[in-house]
Amino acid sequence: MTASSVMDLPDDHLTISPPVLYFGTPVVLVVTRNEDGTSNITPMSSAWALGSCVVLGLSTAGHGAANLRRERECTLNFASAELWPKVEKIARGTGRDPVPAFKHAIGYSYMGDKFAAGGFTAVSSERVRAPRISECPLQFEARLVAIHGDAVDLGSTPQKALIIECEVVRVHAHRGIVVPGTDHIDTQKWNPLYYVFRHYFGDARDLGRTFRAEI
Template sequence: MKKNVKLSSFYYGFPVFLVTTTDNSNGEVNVASISSSISLGDKIIIGVTKGSKTYSNLLSGSDVVINIPDYKLWEKVEELGKLTGSDTLSEGQIKWGVEVCHDKFSKVGLHTEASTDITPPRVIECPIQAECKTVSTTDKGRFILVELDIVNVWVERELLGANDVVDSSKWKPLIYNFREYDTTGDALGFNFKYGH
């Protein structure tokens, strides 16, 4: 039997990804962990909290790389969540012990490689990366929705099966599930569009 409950969050199982953006005023690169997204075709829509460095970089016109980690990077992702590239901390960030850090890559031990069609770099440690052009932002109160066009996708070769399709038996993404980190289990079956 079900019970009506009030949850503090409704993160019912989303892939976690690392967003890299650039501050167009000084070229400084920021990396942040995010778990709010939807992808359809060659578009991705992400949710970004206002006041974050990612937010200000997007407002300055930055494009975006969506860097998708596998489950083995969960501790680095968690560490990134406790850092901000902004100079100002919100009350919530102070409460949760968030620190200001302008070189998150060094702090958490991540590395970059150049993108081919946009300015922000890709995160080397992430097996899947999507270079994206920022199309639009929509104000939603405490956050913005960002529409992105995918212009390039990079996938580690060992994850690819026939016809350069990601082999789901080899790919174990990091999932944010009701504020816990998780990954996928055994495959249940294939969608009728698999491989097309």
């Protein structure tokens, strides 16, 4: 068998320098406990999962990252597409007081209770102290395993990104998105909210299954 050769064809691709590289990942609402026992919600989307591990990319400037480092646990709540207006209601907020100057300059303000601000309901978790968000159909309880390496430079802003590894210790799925009698998510019913180049997307179409899909 010979290797495929590299073609030298006319190229319709432009070389561009986009301001962000958010190619499209699900929105995760990370709930962490504040020092006083209340809770904070950090909307984020730089996350990936493999096995029971979820890795989060969180800014050093955020309140959620500081809470997670101290408390070593959180819940990961996956918003469905129709929740995007609630997510956007808390998007300009930070639980950090005072607000870092560079965030203040781009329109962020202190938001001490993002559950109230977004119209979200807190429900207690089973294996961690941080609560879950009732409105999110899919919720993971997770423990901090490690913060990897040095914080990664984010270019033009003074913040850096932490690479945070968590272990998922419990999964809660609303009965409406579970295939009855199984542990499988019904992908016809689960409609995740995606963050794509700073726009909210939803209603993704099911195109087919991989050879590994059991249902």
